[in-house]
Amino acid sequence: MMSPKLLLTNKCNRACEFCFQTSMAIRDAEISIPDFNSLLLWLKFQNINTLTLLGGEPTIHRNFSHLLKLANDMNFHINMLSNLLFKKDIFSFFKNIQNICANITLFDTYTITEQNRILENLATLENLKIDVLLSCTIYKTDQSIEHILGIAKKYSNIREIRLDLARPSIDKKNKYISIKKIESHKTQLLSYIREVESIGLNVLFDCPFPKCFFTSEEINSYDLPSKGLSHNECGNLLINPDLSIASCPFYNLTEKKITDFSSFSEAKEFIVDNKEIERLKYSVCSLPLCKTCQSRIDKSCTGYCIAEKAIYNQN
Template structure:
């Protein structure tokens, strides 16, 4: 994901904002020349989608020209905004299929004047009336939040998709946020909120990781019927590019100093640098002893919490010295990386500990679908497919709408068939179709299929069919 921070200025000061220590009283803007440079870097690697953010991006003095450049060069984009902007700017936004406006919505009493609250809602109405893809965002930062205003907006505007999150720490920990322990204390409140959203026919999205074990609670049973919550437990590959072509990662992440886009031959190389530095914390610092024998950590599906929380234990400043070490060993790379999924190395000792843990928990909560699902995942990696099948079938009998268990059940049947006959092309093709339903990201899908593939088992045509992810999902 390429996030272009076109300005450091924001016309609001939200208590929870994890950009708060990067905002400036005067606008530090990205120049049009630098913006064109970013688009050139993207085009060189066939990247045609970017995120436009700030600060408040609509406050950029040349915002109209920036949007026109994106449109003229046929870039698709998501615009992040607080909604406090001149309504006339909306006419610059094209209602293209892949363009979207994501507006972060706050309680009415947090706006500096009633006029700002009215302006935000007027802009929402105008965006929707223009047929522009629109998503409302909500960040929970209070232990006992009143989100009635958000539910009312869903009903008023007939929304079918929203984005939510729990407040994360800023780089200097000066904003209002939940720490790792408080994330778990918010489970019941969060579950009640999500239930209200789903009951209104809305699909819930979030873009920052939550520990998979947060959802072991029966409070989330109803959510798991519709959503595989465990697939949102890792940071995605991302790179933030700001004024002066400054490079950084997530605002909750580490402090990158004096690192610039032009230090790299490509966005791919820059992303590999950021990934390597983030991985020094992401995959080595654990916030809970439960991470040690967790199947989702083992599978590379959960990084064990927000990197911002991990920095509270082990922080690091990244500068030119780190960049020099990286460039001395890094090849010139092309092909923008799409995920951070780590190769899986089978460790039966860890998996057997996880089996013991989930089995013990199930003795106290025998009908919890998430526990059964987690146990089934352990058996998958141990290649005890009959045991995994029993777990998923039990979920289907007791929780008919738990869709992800049905996909895993079908997947395990195909793995069992392949275990019996590695040349079973029909099972391989079915496995591909199942994975395409489970994983939205084609690169993650490819990696998953390759995990079970065997060199030399297929002819070129068959193997290409098996691992080809560029297909329309059914």
């Protein structure tokens, strides 16, 4: 079972221009201590002992250390997505953190102090033997990943790099790469794959790509299935700070809370069975050729991004 994903807070200490979460309904929402404790107890009842913390930036939650202590006391294993700008005083609570996905953007967008903090935190995470997955979002044609490769070479606990193209927010206020423009980024993406593999690391895709985006030769030559080409899917269950359940990119999907369900699988089915998500996945076409594509007809391809389908509602 995949680890449940909790948006600990919608707040962030960065303002990345490609961030697709800019359209979140309640920008300053963060989970309360009682709700977090209720969630942990509910997950324990389901015999689920792993939780992934998302944001915003989860570490800027006003009670982050206390929340980690609650999770530690109940022997939860924690995964986390972070921009690595947290202060050293929280490291003592990292007891049961097993993996951190570190979102690193272009280094010239950070101050020198921020750059140093990221590198210092990576060094501490290496000492703590906490695995780090570096994440790089491509949103410019001239974007370099040299800084990502340079960081990856320094630390033994970095074994994989997650690559993705910037996806749209529902309000289209972020910088993103439209499906109509991804063909011009394909060579760039494939080149980055080779660069990452040249230093002995693996590549993962975060969100789905249409299978037709790549040729059969490219799929085989770059071993794209192992990177998540045909396995990633839009519509996974998320838990909002108020415990309501959602699905990217629809953070206000329903008022039903995760604790309203008798099991995690029941909550997942509720998301899977959502008629609007189902319609966008398999009825709305990302490209004209999707209309007759067997992969879409047999539901083995969700297309590019549900957010883009929702925005343009192509038929």
